[in-house]
Amino acid sequence: MKYFVTGGAGFIGSHIVDRILKDDNDVVVYDNFSTGKKIFVQHHFKNPRFKLVEGDLKNTKLLEKSIKDSDFVFHLAAHADVRSGFEDHAIDHEQNLKMTQNVLEAMYKNNIKKIAFSSTSSVYGDATIHPTPENYPFEPTSLYGATKAACETYINSYASYYGMTSYIFRFVSFIGERYTHGIIVDLLNKLKKNNKEIELFSDGSPKKSSLYVLDGIDAMFTVIKKSKEQFNVYNIGHTQVLTVNEIVDTILDAAGYKNVKKKWLGKGSNWKGDNEFVHLSINKLSKLGWKPKLLIREGIKKTVSYLLKEKQLLK
Numbered sequence: 433m434k435y436f437v438t439g440g441a442g443f444i445g446s447h448i449v450d451r452i453l454k455d456d457n458d459v460v461v462y463d464n465f466s467t468g469k470k471i472f473v474q475h476h477f478k479n480p481r482f483k484l485v486e487g488d489l490k491n492t493k494l495l496e497k498s499i500k501d502s503d504f505v506f507h508l509a510a511h512a513d514v515r516s517g518f519e520d521h522a523i524d525h526e527q528n529l530k531m532t533q534n535v536l537e538a539m540y541k542n543n544i545k546k547i548a549f550s551s552t553s554s555v556y557g558d559a560t561i562h563p564t565p566e567n568y569p570f571e572p573t574s575l576y577g578a579t580k581a582a583c584e585t586y587i588n589s590y591a592s593y594y595g596m597t598s599y600i601f602r603f604v605s606f607i608g609e610r611y612t613h614g615i616i617v618d619l620l621n622k623l624k625k626n627n628k629e630i631e632l633f634s635d636g637s638p639k640k641s642s643l644y645v646l647d648g649i650d651a652m653f654t655v656i657k658k659s660k661e662q663f664n665v666y667n668i669g670h671t672q673v674l675t676v677n678e679i680v681d682t683i684l685d686a687a688g689y690k691n692v693k694k695k696w697l698g699k700g701s702n703w704k705g706d707n708e709f710v711h712l713s714i715n716k717l718s719k720l721g722w723k724p725k726l727l728i729r730e731g732i733k734k735t736v737s738y739l740l741k742e743k744q745l746l747k
Contacts, residue, residue, distance in 0.1 A: 434458040436502035436544075438489060438535060439509030441468030443610045444550065444603075447649050448506055449473060453481055462498055463509070464488040472610050489531040496538045504546040507535050510580075513613070514554065515703040517575035528579035529586070536590045547587060548599040548652060553669070553710050555581040555602060562673075563713035566602070566665050574705025588663050597662050601652055604669040604712055607728075607735045608645035612745055615676075616735050619683050620746055629693040633701045636677030636694070638708040643670045644731035647724045654722045669712035672728045682729050686736035 435452045439445040440461030445468065452459045458481045461473060465486060476482040487494045489509055499505070511527035532549070539547060554577030556564050572578040584600050591598040605614060622630045643651075651668045659666075674682070677694075684692055702708070714723075726734070739745055 433503045434460070434501060435504050435506060436460045436462065436499050437506040437508065438462050439468060440506070441465060441470060441473050441484075442508060443472075443612050444606055444645060444648070445506070445508040446472035446610055447608075447645050448508070448652070449476065449482070451649050451653060453479060457481065459483070460485060460498055460502065462487055462489075462495070467512070467612065469610075469612075489534050492534055492538065495534060496541055499535075499538045499544065500542050502542070502544050504548070505535065505539060505544060506548045506550075507532065508550045510550065511576070514574050514576040514705055518704045521575065524575040524579040528576070529582050532583040532586055536586060539596070540590065540594055545595065546597045546599075547591075548601065548656065549583065549587055551584055551600050551602045552577060552580045553602055553604050553667075553712055554705075554707065555584070556707075556712075558707050559709070562709055562711045563669075563671075563715075564667070564711065565713040566667055566716055573707060576705065584665075591663060598664060599652070599656055599659075600663075600665045601655070602665070602667045602712065603643075603648065604667075604710060605640065605642040606645045606648050607642050607731045609734070609738045610645070611735050611739065615679060616683055616732065616739065617746060619680065620687060620736070620739055623684075623687065623689055623692070624746070627689055627692060629695055631695045631697060632676075632680065633697055633703075634676055634708075635696045635699050636675060636680070637699075638676045638702070639673045639711060640676060640679065641670050641673040641711045642728055642731065643668065643724060644726040644734065647726055647731075651717060651722050651724075654720050655717070658720045666717050667712035667714055668717065669714050670724050670728055671714065673711040674728055679732065682732045683736055686733040687740065
């Protein structure tokens, strides 16, 4: 098969590319390198099954040309900085919803019938049911979450119109090798400046689930292989959940920092749109025979170890 991966040089996308090539398929990576990195895919440069197109999804002519003859699209390119939507009210709409429609139009014009989309736990907002199931209503608290929810409905509408098969994956935070932004990077950067005391959002009590990236990749390909539905919506997460305080302690321990004073800024100090309890139900996914292999703490430790070796990713 020939796969087309938007954001294929990014954290998650590059691991999908690894899996596609491992399975002896062809892949076209389409990335503008706003957050993706060539070092994440450069080990494939000499592989004849691999092609890299440096392009923006705004460039519809290049997109339609590059996607031609593909059998399956993984659409991961997105604006993923939840915080910035509070100040910039257009960026999520422009980079998430409008670019998703560009991808769908390119698929329609090239008669491509399968798409997998990276959605988010943020579509549920401050859910009151935990673990949160897939049938929980959309209640996003950020423009990021709102545009991801809108993308889902656009994808399923195109799929209904034109006989496409859609795979919507609602992620918790992924961690692991090639991780480039989030609490682990933020904390390690703070520790470089001051390893005696760190200032932290909240009071440490919010609960967050996360998943090791290779477990997440395996979950996606399990759904694609085993589900026979036209419209597929699956949470991709973990049975475990940790408090932010437990996450911070795990990072400190993995990085070898001792006796660091934690200065919590108090409840309500997080950015607008952040959700304090994120734990997705994976019962639906488990029925396909999938379960996470790594504990959350093990995933955090692997991420810290990787970042301390790849210091160029800590800026």
